[in-house]
Amino acid sequence: AQSVTQLDSQVPVFEEAPVELRCNYSSSVSVYLFWYVQYPNQGLQLLLKYLSGSTLVKGINGFEAEFNKSQTSFHLRKPSVHISDTAEYFCAVTQNSGTYKYIFGTGTRLKVLA
Amino acid sequence: GAVVSQHPSRVICKSGTSVKIECRSLDFQATTMFWYRQFPKQSLMLMATSNEGSKATYEQGVEKDKFLINHASLTLSTLTVTSAHPEDSSFYICSARGRRWGDEQYFGPGTRLTVT
Numbered sequence: 001a002q003s004v005t006q007l008d009s010q011v012p013v014f015e016e017a018p019v020e021l022r023c024n025y026s027s028s029v030s031v032y033l034f035w036y037v038q039y040p041n042q043g044l045q046l047l048l049k050y051l052s053g054s055t056l057v058k059g060i061n062g063f064e065a066e067f068n069k070s071q072t073s074f075h076l077r078k079p080s081v082h083i084s085d086t087a088e089y090f091c092a093v094t095q096n097s098g099t100y101k102y103i104f105g106t107g108t109r110l111k112v113l114a
Numbered sequence: 115g116a117v118v119s120q121h122p123s124r125v126i127c128k129s130g131t132s133v134k135i136e137c138r139s140l141d142f143q144a145t146t147m148f149w150y151r152q153f154p155k156q157s158l159m160l161m162a163t164s165n166e167g168s169k170a171t172y173e174q175g176v177e178k179d180k181f182l183i184n185h186a187s188l189t190l191s192t193l194t195v196t197s198a199h200p201e202d203s204s205f206y207i208c209s210a211r212g213r214r215w216g217d218e219q220y221f222g223p224g225t226r227l228t229v230t
Binding site: 032034036041042043044046049051090094100101102104105106107 | 120146148156157158159160163205207209211218219221222223224226
């Protein structure tokens with residue numbers, strides 16, 4: 001079984017500062033990893049995904065994440081945040097076979113301050 | 115490509131009534147659809163997985179008689195909340211997966227259900 005841990009429930013950061021949102025996972029099999037963003041009262045928007053290949057993944061809106069198999073991490077980063085990045089961010093994992101169920105982390109609320 | 119829609123986006127119903135939520139894959143055939151529930155300020159919890167033409171597989175703790183899921187075609191799945199109560203009020207999100215798009219799920223915009 002897989003699990004996902006997002007240790008930071010809230011991350012406040014000033015506008016134009018860099019940010020890192022942490023995600024750790026556990027799994028006994030190979031996995032796919034995802035980061036989603038959710039704005040209030042909206043569905044999920046995919047930021048980026050790791051399926052295979054390069055461990056540095058670039059996504060939309062200037063976000064990137066690095067898959068680190070030895071540390072079982074998939075941290076999300078952005079070098080300079082904007083007010084509009086204020087939202088809830090979810091990390092998700094799924095095994096790359098079988099039912100393809102997603103397991104979501106508990107989410108990190110990114111609040112960008114002016 | 116890979117667009118998933120949900121209808122309605124918001125619904126208010128009275129306690130004891132039933133409400134149906136539709137999830138459609140607009141430009142691909144969804145071999146598998148998933149239904150999630152999200153309480154305020156919480157993560158998404160998988161309720162059930164449905165494959166076209168077969169019965170849904172419910173997660174532990176989810177009442178299958180209360181949350182009826184039908185995946186009648188490769189582009190449509192429905193979730194019916196039967197005899198709704200205020201505690202069923204939540205944000206319901208569906209996702210779909212199709213062979214063409216590999217192993218990724220594509221999410222709908224969600225449906226806000228309020229039971230009064």
